[in-house]
Amino acid sequence: MSQKLSDLLLALERDAVLETVKGRLGTNEDPLRVLEDCRSGMTLVGERFQRGDFFLAELILSAEIFKDAAAIIEPRLSRARADHSRGRVLVGTLMGDIHDLGKNILITLLRAHGFEVKDLGVDVPPSVAVEKVKESKAHFVGFSALITTAFPNMKQAVTLLQEAGLRGRVKVMIGGGVTTPEVRDYVGADFQTTDAMEGVAYCLKTTGGK
Ligand code: B12
Structure with a gap:
């Protein structure tokens, strides 16, 4: 079975994270669920940082990976926009x-x-x-x-x-x-x-x- 997205993010496996994101979106999975799994990975990164097992460099790297993943997910979050502003x-x-x-x-x-x-x-x-x-x-x-x-x-x-x-x-x-x-x-x-x-x-x- 393939590794969980949150664990791949914790392992800072950029290519595997992005491949998994693309693969899951390819099966028409709800993009919000994919995004939420990426966020869980960031929470795990934060816990490791707090324990002193990760340093700022890992925090920065995780943020870069998250940004790249979000850039793939975000277009899928957009629905047809309303023709007038809701507010x-x-x-x-x-x-x-x-x-x-x-x-x-x-x-x-x-x-x-x-x-x-x-x-x-x-x-x-x-x-x-x-x-x-x-x-x-x-x-x-x-x-x-x-x-x-x-x-x-x-x-x-x-x-x-x-x-x-x-x-x-x-x-x-x-x-x-x-x-x-x-x-x-x-x-x-x-x-x-x-x-x-x-x-x-x-x-x-x-x-x-x-
Ligand atoms: C990535 C990260 C970084 C990156 C940020 C990159 C970036 N461009 O944002 C970098 C490396 C720069 C960084 C720096 C620091 N960080 Co930092 N970081 C994180 C980490 C790992 C993930 C945060 C994240 O982006 N999560 C993913 C996003 C998607 O989740 P989210 O923000 O919760 O957003 C969701 C919702 O909350 C909601 N939402 C968010 N905002 C809003 C607003 C509104 C109005 C609404 C409706 C909804 C909403 O929408 C999102 C989707 O649902 C967290 C760990 C954690 N547990 O969160 C630590 C963490 C936040 N960082 C922490 C610390 C200490 C720091 C530093 C001080 C470290 C240092 N020694 O320099 C600096 C702070 C610099 C500063 N002055 O701000 C601590 C904060 C501790 C505390 N209690 O205050 C944390 C909790 C890590 C830890 N456990 O110790 N960090």
């Missing part, structure tokens, strides 16, 4: 955090479901994010976080939104591997998830779609 969404990773793989997946999925999305990038100061919300009249703003030190910056962004009188008109979502419902409450966000599709479902539900 405007800003998505970014706040100051102190440069992780962007999950953020980029969320953006792909939101666009595939007809949302107009602006990518704020990574390491974004909370004040800049709030300024962009003001300019764009966004309906949703999504903050992605993979390191816990980014939590106070998410909280600050929400405080700044309140101070600018914008909090009532924009829904705040947070996501990323280290977020939890407790972090949502600490930050003062409306919604939290560690699954990009749940984020899309939240936006669809809020805007009256399905």
Whole structure:
């Protein structure tokens, strides 16, 4: 039997990962399941890093492999787009955090479901994010976080939104591997998830779609 995708990623076997991804997509498997298996591999990589068995070099390499795999999967995630925008969404990773793989997946999925999305990038100061919300009249703003030190910056962004009188008109979502419902409450966000599709479902539900 062929090796599991998550284990191949953990073994940093780039060619085997990409072949397996292509092979599974070739059998018309749900691309979201293939993507989820790649993400599980990244979680395993993270655990090894935490135990001190992997170093930064392995983390970087795993991210490169994940990016290549995602580039193969992403076109399959796109459905026919709606002929009008379902709503405007800003998505970014706040100051102190440069992780962007999950953020980029969320953006792909939101666009595939007809949302107009602006990518704020990574390491974004909370004040800049709030300024962009003001300019764009966004309906949703999504903050992605993979390191816990980014939590106070998410909280600050929400405080700044309140101070600018914008909090009532924009829904705040947070996501990323280290977020939890407790972090949502600490930050003062409306919604939290560690699954990009749940984020899309939240936006669809809020805007009256399905
Ligand atoms: C890849 C990786 C890196 C890469 C990032 C490359 C890149 N371009 O993003 C590199 C090598 C650069 C890196 C650097 C570092 N990393 Co790192 N990294 C990881 C790793 C292995 C995988 C993260 C990942 O991309 N997962 C795959 C994606 C697809 O999953 P995801 O982000 O969860 O996204 C999904 C959902 O959560 C959701 N989603 C994501 N965001 C959002 C937002 C919204 C609004 C919504 C709705 C949904 C949503 O959508 C995605 C699909 O469903 C994790 C381990 C882990 N357990 O996650 C460590 C990890 C996050 N890193 C960690 C650390 C410590 C670091 C460094 C500090 C290491 C160092 N000593 O320098 C630096 C930090 C630099 C910085 N200032 O940000 C720690 C964080 C610990 C903590 N508790 O804070 C982790 C948890 C590893 C560990 N166990 O120790 N890292």
